[in-house]
Amino acid sequence: MQGLARLPERAHAAAPAYRAARLWAVVASYGYLTREGAVGFWRNGLMSAAAVGSILAALLAFGGAVVTLWNLRELAARVEAQLVAVGYLREGLSPAQREAAQRAAAALPGVRAVSLVPREEALRRLEEALGGVDLARAAQDNPLPDTLEVKPSKPQDLRQVAQALRSVPGVTEVTYGADSTERLLSLTRLVRGAGGLSTLALGAVAVVVSTNALRMTVLARRQEIEIMRLVGAAAWFVRWPFLVEGLLQGLVAAACASAAWAAFYPWAVGRLQQAWPFLPVLPPQRVVLPLVASLLAAGGLVGLVGAAVSVRRFLAR
């Protein structure tokens, strides 16, 4: 029995050289396993294509949700930026008193900026708003007072700012469109919340979809997994190639989704602005790069999570 003499002895396991080699083997294993994962991606071409396809569909929808969310947030922010409290100044204040009132208003808590609008400017704006009527001539005299326009740091603070503004010396009256402001703010909150939730929901859908797609990949190799577990492979050894494969599938899907959105968004914005020039949409240069980054991150994450969940079922036994 010549073979017996040459069968590796267990004594090897204790030799220092072997231990050092084993340590190196662990490091080398990650390289090997990463290659295995990449090779698996190509070898199971059809399966990978199916997985990439379903992740791609989920990511396209996710990208749509993200783009919509961003635009809604921009819209909400613009609307909110127009919210100001207006303080009417008593007639006959000296320039020094007006400036003092402006400084006092600026010192109020929660105030971002205060601008003094002289009555002449106010009249000019009114004329403009009314479509170029010459009010100065019609009224002989300018009936408008000087005003302070106060912008809050946070739109939600507008009411408190308006109340505080009443106590500023020289201010006679304050308006901030109390009811409509409250309604507008709750609307923008709703828009943000709903947009955020639907983005989250679509993200979750993407995870579920890719988990299902990657489960096929794992299922196709359950025999390999079973044997690896049987001979005593560590959990990470079994998991790693699938994580690499999942990551690759997620990233490839994300790259396709990015390309699609990078082409579609500028086109869509162009069409929209042709149809409704006043519609505030985010310009492509502010959307495309962050969107590509988000899609790649989401794709990679979704692939990793999907793969980890799929393999877990087999490892947990």
Next chain:
Amino acid sequence: MPLIQLEGVHKVYPGGRVALRDVSLSVEEGEFVFVVGPTGAGKSTLLRLLYREEVPTRGRVRVAGLEVHRLRPAQVPLLRRQLGVVFQDFKLLPDRTVYENVAFALRAVGTPPAWIPGRVRAALELVGLRERTDAFPSQLSGGEQQRASVARALANGPRILLADEPTGNLDPDTSWEIVTLLSRINLRGTTVVVTTHNKTVVDILRRRVVELQEGRVVRDEVQGRYAGPRAAP
């Protein structure tokens, strides 16, 4: 201390089927044990407890110094690396050659790459498959496939070889071939536990025989036969 020890082991599967009842058994290092008994007697469950594919409902299982019934999942690989397991259906990967099948198992336990070719060759030589290293499982006979799976189980130099019905799919001559192979491996010092229905090989080899019936050990003989003295003519 025995290499394998079971104390008062009960195993009840979910659903209530009782597979083992109060089984106590010890196997010393270097022993060769046949586990016999009718289908459903609990032979496979016994082996599955040893390599921790199942955990006992009650009782203790010790293998190679490890308290198997208490192992956390992360520790299971430590146990499995001291065991080689062989199955009736070989469990070879169909898309890999004989060489790759054995190398795959070595790589899975972190064997340094430089050591792999030598170990694979040595294991294949031991089972007599040196000439078939590049064949795929589908190109091998049943006996050759089982020898490849024995080579895979042995490549890592385990202390214990567990074989669950290794001859179940093989004709009598090939079965004999496999059992003598297991016997030679045992002569090297590897402890071997084999479940089997193969009366002929058990009766010829006259090794230790443990008989299970309805989950109980009903016989444990040092140089036993397949059927106990009561049933013998």
